[in-house]
Amino acid sequence: MNRRSFNKILLGTTALSFATCASIADTKLSTNKKRVIVVGGGFGGATAAKYLKKFSPDTEVMLIEQNKDYYTCPFSNTVIAGINKIDYIKHDYKTLESKYKIIVKHEKVQKVDGTTNSVILENGEIIPYTKAIVAPGIDFKYDKGYIEGSEEYAPHAYKAGTQTVLLTEQLQNMKDGGTFIMVAPANPFRCPPGPYERVSLVAHYLKHNKPNSKIVILDQKNNFSKQGLFQEGWEKLYKGMIDWRSSEFGGKVISVDPKTRTIKTDEGDIVADVLNYIPEQKAGKLAFDSGLTDGDWCPINTKTFESKLVKNVYVIGDACIASPMPKSGFSANSQGKIVALQISRILAKQEVINPPKLANTCYSLVAPNYGISIAAVYEAHDEKIIDLKELGAGGLSPSYANESIRMQEAEYAVGWYKNQMTDIFK
The missing domain is CATH 3.50.50.60 (FAD/NAD(P)-binding domain)
Incomplete structure (x- = not known):
């Protein structure tokens, strides 16, 4: 599969138009009001919030993220090596708030309570939801x-x-x-x-x-x-x-x-x-506190990413069990779009996409002008996600490629990062 065909598949999963509307969070939900709370503002959570507002403009979308600034793990290695400064990987949520009218709260979440359909903050505030998307990231063993x-x-x-x-x-x-x-x-x-x-x-x-x-x-x-x-x-x-x-x-x-x-x-x-x-890893603490884990990670319905353990709560990103998808930034971004699409359809009383397609692509820099990559496309079926590599989807950088190809891959890596940040935060 060439790069153009791969990009067409990605775009096909996220064709959209949108409108925005201002709203203020209520402590209680009226019967006709729909509120989706997204907990965690990384690659998965911020993407889900933005795309849910695009797919379902009348739904109140609230993003709860403890930190006002988000530093990406992708391209953090270039900071460690002195290629970029720390501000290169620093991003905020101002555009999501001002342009897309997403309610952004910088608070620490104590628990997502599936029995009452509410998010409980450490400051004691309790916020009800229609649906919740949780992107708790990782913790360490x-x-x-x-x-x-x-x-x-x-x-x-x-x-x-x-x-x-x-x-x-x-x-x-x-x-x-x-x-x-x-x-x-x-x-x-x-x-x-x-x-x-x-x-x-x-x-x-x-x-x-x-x-x-x-x-x-x-x-x-x-x-x-x-x-x-x-x-x-x-x-x-x-x-x-x-x-x-x-x-x-x-x-x-x-x-x-x-x-x-x-x-x-x-x-x-x-x-x-x-x-x-680098210690061994498990789902973030919030996932455990919210009853979303079985072992170290969070089991999900692979078509919708709804938790298998807590109804109306959807888990995306590194914390969820979505093998063979790797725990990567692009995987989380792809999952954020799919869960936004599926929830928007559920709220509109429409059938969910079946089977949804997801994707991952990962660039790695061996040197500033030497890049390598891997890409894959997936289909989510009942109880499993299938890698479509046998159908010719995705692929790996060629071995022993010449310098111009490695340099081109490095340029693609920089372009990938800039495009991802625009797609998520702008």
């Missing part, structure tokens, strides 16, 4: 000596913002000849290629600023996303600098002391000058 507070010494930087800045500063202050160690988590986790793009861009920074340094990846897996393409790039651009150790061959972490940056492995202790420890 603290173990093996990496406990809450360890981020101060060994930042994970897997929630962008303060952690991104801290890891950037540690890298800049590392001596030439030092060792940057990353502990990469076991599956499943947010953005499968993310750790390896980070290592690539850290290597780019070290090559140009601290050329005697080295990188060690202690991986809790035996393989990783786009592995062949990454390792091809590392061999070409950073020969001898990056040492990837799989879980089976030296990478398995037994314990860690974040303060001394010492990691105990099957093959002995290793000490880092900078330690980027």
Whole structure:
């Protein structure tokens, strides 16, 4: 499938026209009023709020997000490597509020209560809803000596913002000849290629600023996303600098002391000058507090993304179980559009789209002018989501491509990010 055909499929799922209307949230819902509350303002939540207002202009849409500014994980690795400043990945909700007339509340949510169809804020306010969309993101499993507070010494930087800045500063202050160690988590986790793009861009920074340094990846897996393409790039651009150790061959972490940056492995202790420890992951705390989880993640009806555990609550983004879709920003964006479309049809007493199509595309930078990518199209059927790769949808960057293709992919990556931010926040 070529890029033009792939984009046509994406556009076909979101053809729309819209009007806006101002509204003020009521503490009680009248019988003829429809209110959808979206909790979480990331790739999934902000997209769902915007597109729901487009699909259903008469529905009151409220977005509740604790933070006034949102820092994206996509392209945060370019900040760590000194390619971009932190403001490059900083976005706000002002346009959603002013242009689309979405009610935006910057408050912390204590619980989404499915028994009363209401969102309970930490300040005590209770807001009823007709439907709720929850995009709680991820939380971390603290173990093996990496406990809450360890981020101060060994930042994970897997929630962008303060952690991104801290890891950037540690890298800049590392001596030439030092060792940057990353502990990469076991599956499943947010953005499968993310750790390896980070290592690539850290290597780019070290090559140009601290050329005697080295990188060690202690991986809790035996393989990783786009592995062949990454390792091809590392061999070409950073020969001898990056040492990837799989879980089976030296990478398995037994314990860690974040303060001394010492990691105990099957093959002995290793000490880092900078330690980027990415813990294993689970759905965000709100998902657990709201009864949306079964195990670590949130089971959903795959056609609508409605929770299997709580009626009238829809879960999207990294927290939901939507395999084979990866936990990525683009997946969350695609899911946000579909859930907005399906809810708009349900509120209008229309049949839901069956089966809906979803998509993911993921660009990774091995260097500022060296990009690789993967793309996929999916169909959501009863109880499962199907990858349409057997029908020729999606694809992977070619191996051993020439420099112009890799440079073009890097340009596409920048364009992808700018387009996503416009699609979500503008």
